[in-house]
């Protein structure tokens with residue numbers, strides 16, 4: 001079964017998976033989600049993603065009856081059924097179906113959806129050249145730390161990026177960079193790595209947390225503080241982190257070169273170290289399945 005969907009207790013092919021039009025996820029975006037990826041047949045940092053899903057659900061007062069252990073078993077099973085070695089697993093929980101009314105329904109029956117798709121990683125050439133970005137006003141709500149289904153502002157920002165022919169939209173609020181539309185942002189300024197602190201204006205990225213650990217291990221000076229867009233414009237390096245993009249350098253911002261215009265040494269070092277973390281957690285030896293074309297290249 002190539003593309004798996006799990007909907008409220010049943011596994012089925014994705015084209016037969018449906019939810020009610022009264023679902024509050026559809027009516028209001030009233031729900032939360034996670035994106036987990038695998039390498040070499042193993043899910044990377046699954047527990048961290050499940051912890052964040054539980055945190056997001058608490059953030060919108062959505063009771064999820066599934067225990068952490070149940071989620072773990074469910075996601076692992078869906079992933080195994082897909083047969084993909086390198087997959088993108090999407091988890092979604094909504095406040096369930098109810099007649100349309102803003103206030104919470106008296107009885108909540110959350111809708112739980114899990115899908116597993118083949119992952120198309122960034123190509124080696126894109127990664128080697130770096131990506132481009134534009135700045136876009138951050139129009140999102142005040143709880144961006146919740147990974148909520150309300151992604152309209154992110155969707156519009158991504159579309160603006162696509163129309164401008166660039167990879168990512170870097171979101172700016174009151175002159176301050178918050179994060180990317182699908183990523184967390186870092187800059188290297190005078191040898192110090194800077195990034196926004198975890199507060200409600202950004203998603204506490206799982207890749208961001210791993211990257212912070214790597215920055216500390218490498219001994220790079222680090223500041224988690226408010227960083228203005230003007231500082232980003234003068235940065236020696238800018239890079240993005242995220243589950244699907246890992247760590248990737250931004251080489252042009254609003255049409256102007258970042259640093260030398262090529263991926264910088266800090267991001268390149270961190271990308272290689274991230275590869276070590278991935279190889280340790282998801283060793284190559286377990287690649288038994290299809291989708292070998294998406295296998296990771298060895299990092300040196």
Ligand code: PDD
Pocket residue numbers: 035154179180181182183184203204205206207208241242243244
């Ligand atoms: N997005 N910030 C935003 C707004 C994001 O949407 C994401 C990831 C991140 C990076 O978080 P993490 O390292 O945990 O993936 C930061 C996912 C991949 C998505 O919505 O598809």
